[in-house]
Amino acid sequence: MGAGLLWFGWFGFNAGSALGANTIAVSAFIATHAAAATGGAVWAFLEWLFNGKPTVFGTITGSVAGLATVTPAAGFVSPIAGMAIGVIASFGLFRFCSLL
Numbered sequence: 001m002g003a004g005l006l007w008f009g010w011f012g013f014n015a016g017s018a019l020g021a022n023t024i025a026v027s028a029f030i031a032t033h034a035a036a037a038t039g040g041a042v043w044a045f046l047e048w049l050f051n052g053k054p055t056v057f058g059t060i061t062g063s064v065a066g067l068a069t070v071t072p073a074a075g076f077v078s079p080i081a082g083m084a085i086g087v088i089a090s091f092g093l094f095r096f097c098s099l100l
Contacts, residue, residue: 003060007036010067014074028074031082032067038086039066046094061097062090 014032018025043062044054066086070077077085 003063007063007067010036010071014071018075024075027076027078030079031074031077031085032070034079034082035066035070035086035089036063037066038083039063039069039090042087042090043094046091050098058094061093062086065089065093 010032011029015025015029018028040059040063043065044059047054047058066089069089070082070085073085074082
């Protein structure tokens with residue numbers, strides 16, 4: 001529940017930084033969602049690959065990694081670039097957290 005509230009609040013932060021309901025806000029909203037969703041999915045896949053089963057905590061960690069890393073560029077990247085940011089963030093954090 002906490003992760004869902006955090007994710008929802010991040011939409012307000014990233015999209016609200018556009019200071020209006022315009023195309024930059026929409027782009028930031030979509031890039032934020034894409035990075036978080038992809039980050040969570042990648043972390044779950046990596047846990048499944050290396051540990052045999054994914055965990056909810058790991059998936060949340062990957063999502064938060066995607067949220068945090070897309071924030072500086074949220075209004076200026078495409079959804080595909082947001083997904084790439086989520087993949088890189090989740091993979092990097094998983095690598096450092098599990099010491100692969």
